[in-house]
Amino acid sequence: MGYESMSAREHLYKSEAIIIRRSDLGEADKILTIFTPNFGKLRVVAKGVRKVTSRLAGHVELFTRNQMLLAKARNLDIVTQSETVDAYRPLHNDLSRIAHASYASELLDAFTPDALENYPVYKLTQEIFALISEDTHPDRVLRWFELQLLNYMGYAPELNQCVQCRGDLQPTTNGFSPAQGGVVCASCRRMGVGRDLSVNALKLLRLMQRNPYSAVSRVRLDPDLSGELTGVMQSYITYTLERELRSAHFVKNAGAVL
Ligand SMILES: [Zn+2]
Numbered sequence: 093m094g095y096e097s098m099s100a101r102e103h104l105y106k107s108e109a110i111i112i113r114r115s116d117l118g119e120a121d122k123i124l125t126i127f128t129p130n131f132g133k134l135r136v137v138a139k140g141v142r143k144v145t146s147r148l149a150g151h152v153e154l155f156t157r158n159q160m161l162l163a164k165a166r167n168l169d170i171v172t173q174s175e176t177v178d179a180y181r182p183l184h185n186d187l188s189r190i191a192h193a194s195y196a197s198e199l200l201d202a203f204t205p206d207a208l209e210n211y212p213v214y215k216l217t218q219e220i221f222a223l224i225s226e227d228t229h230p231d232r233v234l235r236w237f238e239l240q241l242l243n244y245m246g247y248a249p250e251l252n253q254c255v256q257c258r259g260d261l262q263p264t265t266n267g268f269s270p271a272q273g274g275v276v277c278a279s280c281r282r283m284g285v286g287r288d289l290s291v292n293a294l295k296l297l298r299l300m301q302r303n304p305y306s307a308v309s310r311v312r313l314d315p316d317l318s319g320e321l322t323g324v325m326q327s328y329i330t331y332t333l334e335r336e337l338r339s340a341h342f343v344k345n346a347g348a349v350l
Pocket residue numbers: 254255256257258259276277278279280281
């Protein structure tokens with residue numbers, strides 16, 4: 093097929109897109125990081141959207157879901173049209189919810205590779221923005237999101253047997269070891285492995301790991317328990333991401349040597 097017969101239409105594609113990050117490019121453009129149902133995470137360019145006259149600007153806002161028409165380009169694809177289908181408006185009216193959405197977006201960005209389709213994670217992203225907009229306990233939403241995202245990306249912490257001795261867990265204070273990737277039994281904990289993990293925290297982690305949010309939304313989360321869960325998940329995610337970043341760096345360097 094000759095170049096002349098390629099119509100512009102063949103370079104265009106439609107996609108739903110949730111905007112999880114934006115940064116300035118040049119004088120008037122923005123780079124958007126979007127999550128899509130069929131192409132995974134992409135970085136695309138929205139041209140001229142920092143000019144007051146831009147018609148596109150109102151439809152490429154951060155933390156919104158849009159129907160986009162994109163044009164293939166040599167480097168980053170270009171947003172030619174966009175229409176916001178869900179603005180998640182309550183989220184944008186509340187600083188705490190904006191902070192929660194920022195955290196969810198950062199986590200999503202950190203754990204997902206570019207341009208790899210992951211429809212379940214797209215659906216999860218859509219759900220998480222709706223929940224952060226509406227739920228009375230955005231912290232509970234984030235803990236559930238973390239466990240679900242880790243499931244989908246293959247980094248689920250082990251919550252059903254001791255990661256040190258492979259023994260069964262008793263309903264007592266056990267431990268949690270980010271480095272070993274999950275829960276340690278009470279006797280391994282006594283030998284200094286990991287940090288304390290209460291019975292209730294373990295129950296909730298399991299509930300959140302295995303169930304849709306509707307099952308979790310009925311759980312009352314007091315501040316102590318919420319703090320404990322946050323600490324456990326932070327330690328695990330930090331450890332996992334650092335390990336991943338190190339190994340990605342190693343792979344990159346190994347590739348350069350070969
Ligand atoms: Zn053990």
